[in-house]
Amino acid sequence: MKHDEETSIMTLGLAMNLIDRGFVVFPANPKTKRPLVKDWDEVASGELEAVYDWWRLFPKAMVAAPMGFASGLWVLDLDAKQDEETGEIIELEDLIAAIEEEIGERLPQTMVAETPRGGRHYYFKMPADGREVRNRNPLMPNIDVGGEGGYVIVPPSLRADGTQYRWVHDVPPVDAPEALLALVLGGRAGNEEERPLSAQLVDQAKQRGAFESSLAEEDERVRKYAISALDLECQSVNPNITKSKRWTLVSQKYHRLDW
Numbered sequence: 001m002k003h004d005e006e007t008s009i010m011t012l013g014l015a016m017n018l019i020d021r022g023f024v025v026f027p028a029n030p031k032t033k034r035p036l037v038k039d040w041d042e043v044a045s046g047e048l049e050a051v052y053d054w055w056r057l058f059p060k061a062m063v064a065a066p067m068g069f070a071s072g073l074w075v076l077d078l079d080a081k082q083d084e085e086t087g088e089i090i091e092l093e094d095l096i097a098a099i100e101e102e103i104g105e106r107l108p109q110t111m112v113a114e115t116p117r118g119g120r121h122y123y124f125k126m127p128a129d130g131r132e133v134r135n136r137n138p139l140m141p142n143i144d145v146g147g148e149g150g151y152v153i154v155p156p157s158l159r160a161d162g163t164q165y166r167w168v169h170d171v172p173p174v175d176a177p178e179a180l181l182a183l184v185l186g187g188r189a190g191n192e193e194e195r196p197l198s199a200q201l202v203d204q205a206k207q208r209g210a211f212e213s214s215l216a217e218e219d220e221r222v223r224k225y226a227i228s229a230l231d232l233e234c235q236s237v238n239p240n241i242t243k244s245k246r247w248t249l250v251s252q253k254y255h256r257l258d259w
Contacts, residue, residue: 011157012055015063018154019046024070026151027054027061030160033153036061040151044070062157062165067135068148069126073173074133075146076107076122076180079115090142092118099143103179111173113155116163121152124176133184145184 015025024044027036036058037043044066045051055061067074076099080092100106111123126133126147133147146152155165176184 011059011061011063012052014154014156015051015055016048018063018065019048019051022046022072023065023154025051025063025065025154027058028064028151028153028157030060030062030158033062033064035064035151040064041066041070041149044151060158060160062159063154064151064157065154066151067146068133068150072126073123074126074148074176074184075152076124076139076176076184077144077146077152078120078122079117079142079144080119081117081142092120095142096120098140099180102140103177103183105177105179107180108174108177109169109171111171112167112169113152114166114168115153116159116161116165120168121146123173124180125173127181128175131181131185133181136184139184147184 018025024046026040026044028034029036037054043050044064065071065073078092078095078099079090080095081090082088083090096107107122113121113123115121133145135147135150136145139145153165155167157165
């Protein structure tokens with residue numbers, strides 16, 4: 001059996017296994033990671049016949065899977081690597097520490113894949129309440145999000161240079177911590193421009209409400225002060241006036257004031 005045929009059979013078996021686990025897939029270029037089919041987000045399939053035809057046509061293709069609602073998953077992509085321009089080594093441990101410090105808790109045990117350069121793909125379920133996790137590059141330095149509108153290469157896909165994607169934790173994906181979702185959906189703390197418009201509008205409405213409430217309280221204090229001042233004025237003009245008559249005069253004067 002030729003090597004290409006062995007590779008094709010192995011990759012086809014992988015694709016079928018992923019389909020059994022609920023993924024939809026399509027073939028990707030082993031050199032560039034780019035889709036080998038047009039409209040990948042529309043044609044990605046969980047049908048064995050379509051997958052068989054693709055890998056018969058592209059026997060060396062890697063297996064790619066759309067993220068987002070198609071798969072019900074999204075990925076936190078920690079891009080450990082050596083920077084090609086500066087030579088800086090981006091350590092995986094530093095990226096994990098950075099994201100955990102940002103969200104204030106440890107990343108949970110979930111499905112995790114290792115990329116050929118030593119990075120990690122943390123797979124999480126899409127939020128059950130319908131919130132949309134979309135592609136976001138970057139979320140933080142060397143940390144990306146693969147969600148609706150994006151895709152990832154799935155283990156054990158083999159690149160053209162012989163390096164491979166591998167499972168680190170091949171377990172069912174879990175829900176992301178709420179703090180991580182808040183970061184992914186709304187941006188880093190203090191960065192108003194990256195927060196969803198709806199959240200910004202809610203905050204603005206709260207601020208307006210607090211301001212209007214403050215104005216109402218100030219108006220009430222002024223009203224009480226004005227009435228008290230008018231009452232004292234009436235008493236000074238005519239100390240013998242009855243209380244009911246005095247309040248009638250105060251009320252008339254108060255309502256004639258130009259506020």
